Amino acid sequence: MHFEFTEEQLMIKQAARDYAQRELIKDVIERDEKAIFPEHHIKALAELGFMGMLVDPKYDGGGMDTISYVLAMEEISKIDSSVAVVMSVNNSLVCYGLEKYGTEDQKEKYLKPLARGEVIGAFLLSEPEAGSDATSQRTTAEDKGDHYLLNGTKNWITNANSASTYIVIAQTHPDKKHKGINAFIVDKDTPGISLGPHEKKMGMRSSDTHSVMFTDVKVPKENRIGEDGFGFKFAMKVLEGGRIGIASQAMGIASGALERAVQYSKERKAFGTEISNHQAIAFKLADMAVRVDASRYFCLYAAWLKDNHQPYGTASAKAKLYAADSAMFVTTEAVQIHGGYGYVSEYHVERLMREAKLTQIYEGTSEIQKIVISRDLLK
Amino acid sequence: MKILVCMSNVPDTTTKIRFKEDNTKFDDAGVQWIINPWDELALTRALELKEASGGSISSITVACVGEATTEPTIRKALAIGADDAIRVNAVAQDSYFVAAQLAEVVKQGSYDIVLCGIESSDYNNSAVGGMLAEFIDVPSVSSVSALNIDNGTVSVNREIDGGKETLEVKLPFVAVVQKGIAIDPRIPNMRGIMMARKKPLTVVEPVDADVLVEYEE
Numbered sequence: 199m200h201f202e203f204t205e206e207q208l209m210i211k212q213a214a215r216d217y218a219q220r221e222l223i224k225d226v227i228e229r230d231e232k233a234i235f236p237e238h239h240i241k242a243l244a245e246l247g248f249m250g251m252l253v254d255p256k257y258d259g260g261g262m263d264t265i266s267y268v269l270a271m272e273e274i275s276k277i278d279s280s281v282a283v284v285m286s287v288n289n290s291l292v293c294y295g296l297e298k299y300g301t302e303d304q305k306e307k308y309l310k311p312l313a314r315g316e317v318i319g320a321f322l323l324s325e326p327e328a329g330s331d332a333t334s335q336r337t338t339a340e341d342k343g344d345h346y347l348l349n350g351t352k353n354w355i356t357n358a359n360s361a362s363t364y365i366v367i368a369q370t371h372p373d374k375k376h377k378g379i380n381a382f383i384v385d386k387d388t389p390g391i392s393l394g395p396h397e398k399k400m401g402m403r404s405s406d407t408h409s410v411m412f413t414d415v416k417v418p419k420e421n422r423i424g425e426d427g428f429g430f431k432f433a434m435k436v437l438e439g440g441r442i443g444i445a446s447q448a449m450g451i452a453s454g455a456l457e458r459a460v461q462y463s464k465e466r467k468a469f470g471t472e473i474s475n476h477q478a479i480a481f482k483l484a485d486m487a488v489r490v491d492a493s494r495y496f497c498l499y500a501a502w503l504k505d506n507h508q509p510y511g512t513a514s515a516k517a518k519l520y521a522a523d524s525a526m527f528v529t530t531e532a533v534q535i536h537g538g539y540g541y542v543s544e545y546h547v548e549r550l551m552r553e554a555k556l557t558q559i560y561e562g563t564s565e566i567q568k569i570v571i572s573r574d575l576l577k
Numbered sequence: 578m579k580i581l582v583c584m585s586n587v588p589d590t591t592t593k594i595r596f597k598e599d600n601t602k603f604d605d606a607g608v609q610w611i612i613n614p615w616d617e618l619a620l621t622r623a624l625e626l627k628e629a630s631g632g633s634i635s636s637i638t639v640a641c642v643g644e645a646t647t648e649p650t651i652r653k654a655l656a657i658g659a660d661d662a663i664r665v666n667a668v669a670q671d672s673y674f675v676a677a678q679l680a681e682v683v684k685q686g687s688y689d690i691v692l693c694g695i696e697s698s699d700y701n702n703s704a705v706g707g708m709l710a711e712f713i714d715v716p717s718v719s720s721v722s723a724l725n726i727d728n729g730t731v732s733v734n735r736e737i738d739g740g741k742e743t744l745e746v747k748l749p750f751v752a753v754v755q756k757g758i759a760i761d762p763r764i765p766n767m768r769g770i771m772m773a774r775k776k777p778l779t780v781v782e783p784v785d786a787d788v789l790v791e792y793e794e
Binding site: 205206208209210212213216217220245246247248251255260261262 | 649652653656761764765766767768770771773774
């Protein structure tokens with residue numbers, strides 16, 4: 199066992215850090231305030247290779263390992279989780295799902311431009327009445343011989359407006375329950391697709407979230423992923439990896455809040471000395487640092503398992519649960535350390551706190567992670 | 578046309594400098610090493626020129642005087658886009674010693690343009706570029722804040738008292754470059770990072786050269 203990163207992994211971490219600290223920081227507050235999608239940043243990160251960094255170079259990806267992905271997600275999320283979530287959805291849900299389960303034709307047509315970052319993808323699973331309970335899909339995909347006909351509504355879709363390629367989960371055989379579910383690759387400009395209004399979110403306001411309505415949307419048969427009825431298993435497998443991305447995002451949010459809290463506490467004076475010299479503050483920083491490091495180890499361990507082709511579903515659930523809950527704790531403490539300054543946007547930590555909340559909810563709530571973890575314990 | 582970019586391996590500029598052994602040695606524990614910022618800008622400009630040259634600039638080489646521990650920093654230069662690298666296997670003892678080593682590298686390589694950062698952010702001596710030009714007996718231009726190649730004509734801007742001076746230069750020459758030569762240093766992309774280990778990094782042994790700086794015991 200060793201705890202050393204390779205030179206390449208460190209170079210990727212530094213590249214992500216350089217981009218975040220130099221470029222993302224410039225307009226992150228304004229984009230959050232006005233809910234502006236970070237289009238130019240996504241383009242720049244795509245040129246650097248971050249949008250398809252895990253994909254095999256033969257499909258135009260970066261060919262990097264999951265450890266590098268965790269390190270990059272941390273650095274981007276320290277500054278801007280709205281950008282990090284676009285990266286996470288594209289890499290660990292859309293690209294990973296297509297690379298692992300798609301046909302060669304599907305990879306050629308859809309994966310390559312996604313891996314190059316020329317277009318981005320979205321993953322459409324949640325519904326108005328199927329969030330945590332993903333088995334009860336109301337969106338239907340009727341088998342019409344040479345095509346499927348999609349009808350229904352998807353909710354809380356990240357990248358809904360900016361994506362060109364959708365991966366849609368829908369029910370083909372309701373009598374077979376979750377074993378009748380399929381996954382489809384759908385071009386966003388297919389007739390019959392319409393978007394709901396831009397959701398006004400508490401945090402990650404710069405990422406575009408909409409509901410998506412399907413009305414008699416024709417999807418060619420060859421766009422189904424895997425065998426008939428593979429959709430639910432596909433979604434669960436893909437989400438196992440997705441959790442590493444979101445766990446790393448949560449860890450990055452916490453890690454960013456800690457960096458800011460340490461810096462502020464060494465500058466701000468009260469009662470004649472820097473506030474870091476007050477034990478009340480120093481102990482908070484110690485508690486925060488322990489949570490950040492533990493989250494990081496959880497994420498890296500899950501990533502290591504994935505890179506070494508070992509089961510990682512429970513490890514990634516633990517990573518996401520712990521990192522998300524820790525992000526909430528650490529960012530709340532960071533705001534407290536900043537006092538009044540922490541409550542205004544200029545000092546960034548209030549935004550990090552709003553962003554942290556979402557990591558406890560999306561891609562499997564903290565409660566769902568506990569189901570995954572306890573089922574594994576009790577099986 | 579071939580360009581050589583000379584680079585120093587220096588502690589990250591935010592490093593808290595500490596000393597050890599009764600304040601006689603630099604404590605490098607936990608220090609992150611980077612390409613000297615001025616050299617990194619020089620490399621960025623060299624890459625911009627190569628990309629715009631339509632093939633007339635055939636290669637960009639980086640050269641560094643340092644022990645094997647400097648290789649991660651050198652490979653970062655390769656990841657950013659340099660074609661190959663030369664490491665002179667010696668501790669960079671002082672400006673005279675470093676310039677003498679780089680002179681040998683230049684003599685072996687027939688470069689048309691040699692770029693040096695105006696200073697390194699560790700000792701800030703601002704001496705290597707000028708010394709190097711003297712060693713190899715080619716002209717040098719100091720304080721270069723812009724370098725352009727237009728139809729084969731190379732011109733530079735330099736800051737002077739009360740204004741800016743534009744000069745046309747004949748090759749080969751040494752440009753000692755400062756801020757402004759490029760806007761932001763380049764961030765390596767995935768492909769570059771993957772390729773860095775596959776690019777040639779030649780290690781050469783140092784030539785004899787005096788060390789002029791005397792340290793008090």
